[in-house]
Amino acid sequence: MPNILLVGNGAREHAIAEAISRSKQNPRLFSYMKANNPGIASLSEKTLLGGYADLAAITGFARENKIEFAVIGPEDPLANGVVDALTSCGIGSVGPSRSLARLETSKAFTRNLVSKYRIPGNPRYKIFTDTNGMEAFVDSLEGIVIKPDGLTGGKGVLVQGDHFSTKDEALSLCRQILSDTASVIIEEKFDGEEFSLQCLCDGKTVIPTPLVQDHKRRFELDRGPNTGGMGSYSLPDHTMPFLRPSDLEEGLEITRLLAAALLEETGEPYKGVMYGGFIATKDGARLLEYNARFGDPEAMNILPLLKTDFVEVCRHIIAGELDKINIEFEPLATVCKYVVPEGYGLPADEGGGPPAGARIEIGDVGRARLYYSSVDQKDDGLYLSSSRAIGIVGIAKTLAEARLIADEGVRAIKGPVSYRQDIGTDALIRKRVEHMKAIRPK
Numbered sequence: 001m002p003n004i005l006l007v008g009n010g011a012r013e014h015a016i017a018e019a020i021s022r023s024k025q026n027p028r029l030f031s032y033m034k035a036n037n038p039g040i041a042s043l044s045e046k047t048l049l050g051g052y053a054d055l056a057a058i059t060g061f062a063r064e065n066k067i068e069f070a071v072i073g074p075e076d077p078l079a080n081g082v083v084d085a086l087t088s089c090g091i092g093s094v095g096p097s098r099s100l101a102r103l104e105t106s107k108a109f110t111r112n113l114v115s116k117y118r119i120p121g122n123p124r125y126k127i128f129t130d131t132n133g134m135e136a137f138v139d140s141l142e143g144i145v146i147k148p149d150g151l152t153g154g155k156g157v158l159v160q161g162d163h164f165s166t167k168d169e170a171l172s173l174c175r176q177i178l179s180d181t182a183s184v185i186i187e188e189k190f191d192g193e194e195f196s197l198q199c200l201c202d203g204k205t206v207i208p209t210p211l212v213q214d215h216k217r218r219f220e221l222d223r224g225p226n227t228g229g230m231g232s233y234s235l236p237d238h239t240m241p242f243l244r245p246s247d248l249e250e251g252l253e254i255t256r257l258l259a260a261a262l263l264e265e266t267g268e269p270y271k272g273v274m275y276g277g278f279i280a281t282k283d284g285a286r287l288l289e290y291n292a293r294f295g296d297p298e299a300m301n302i303l304p305l306l307k308t309d310f311v312e313v314c315r316h317i318i319a320g321e322l323d324k325i326n327i328e329f330e331p332l333a334t335v336c337k338y339v340v341p342e343g344y345g346l347p348a349d350e351g352g353g354p355p356a357g358a359r360i361e362i363g364d365v366g367r368a369r370l371y372y373s374s375v376d377q378k379d380d381g382l383y384l385s386s387s388r389a390i391g392i393v394g395i396a397k398t399l400a401e402a403r404l405i406a407d408e409g410v411r412a413i414k415g416p417v418s419y420r421q422d423i424g425t426d427a428l429i430r431k432r433v434e435h436m437k438a439i440r441p442k
């Protein structure tokens with residue numbers, strides 16, 4: 001009976017906890033969380049609450065409970081070096097060391113690595129530590145994307161047309177960023193459709209999981225502010241309706257080349273998830289960014305479909321033996337919808353702002369799966385925080401059925417909450433297909 005440590009407290013980690021619990025190895029789960037996730041707690045032998053910078057608490061909990069290996073869910077503990085701390089106690093992890101987690105924690109590191117190893121996929125970009133040459137570079141771009149160099153919770157990227165209009169505004173935003181961040185990346189903006197390619201990596205072998213599309217905008221038809229992700233879908237054939245097979249092949253090749261480049265550059269094998277955010281453009285797949293972990297919500301689309309024992313998958317990642325295991329996923333469609341507080345993602349003057357701490361009730365979610373995210377389980381009930389509350393997932397043979405199941409589930413959550421109705425609908429998918437048809441050469 002292996003003892004496994006899970007670090008993290010969101011819906012992604014609830015899905016990881018469920019995948020661990022399904023294992024035929026009868027694992028015992030020990031969960032370290034920054035807030036009490038009732039779903040993870042119900043699957044755990046023991047839990048400990050604490051901050052993700054408290055590495056002594058995490059390693060102490062791991063030692064005390066004779067942990068065989070750890071799975072690290074979110075980026076913050078990776079950025080703090082939790083994997084290095086566990087390694088120094090002789091405990092392996094699914095998750096990269098602090099140095100390798102720069103794949104996500106430093107966008108400049110990743111862009112430069114892709115460039116240095118002549119890996120395709122980068123936009124035209126430049127990294128600025130001061131304003132020298134900034135204006136000329138901005139002038140040379142058709143469309144502009146601005147990225148602070150650091151963790152931004154998926155919300156720090158500024159895109160021309162969405163967050164600002166003119167080149168002067170772009171320059172002013174860059175100056176603002178440089179006043180509290182060491183560097184800013186300015187990139188060429190791509191036109192296309194985004195997809196998430198989450199790959200498992202043991203340092204040498206890279207295995208793709210089913211493609212997923214996330215929906216970052218707060219409201220229907222991709223309107224409103226960017227969020228951590230309002231929901232996502234995947235298809236039974238594990239691809240996306242608006243992609244050509246070459247888009248997936250290119251995304252996978254970029255990830256394979258980058259895993260090899262990381263090994264060459266640092267001497268350390270990357271063991272964990274390389275989640276590439278790609279965009280299919282008229283010229284093929286291009287790289288938006290990498291994350292050093294499963295996506296949230298995307299983990300909820302793929303982990304429930306995993307047919308192979310997840311504990312065995314983790315052991316193969318840590319042993320550097322991913323080439324020795326056949327990893328399979330059910331050929332089913334999934335739709336994940338995040339139930340969020342009504343004011344989630346909105347500025348204070350539009351109803352957002354400090355959490356109301358409102359209570360919610362969960363009725364019968366029917367055939368849907370429910371993954372708890374940022375909720376607070378108190379003695380007298382379940383309370384919202386300011387963030388995404390509950391992930392509801394429908395799984396079925398067709399996307400339409402998966403969406404119906406997810407819709408049944410979200411309607412069972414009562415309280416001051418909302419969700420995106422349009423995720424996984426024919427209309428939204430048609431829009432994406434038409435967009436790609438319009439920009440691709442015949």
Ligand code: GLY
Nearest residue numbers: 154229295296297
């Ligand atoms: N789905 C966006 C993220 O996990 O960062």
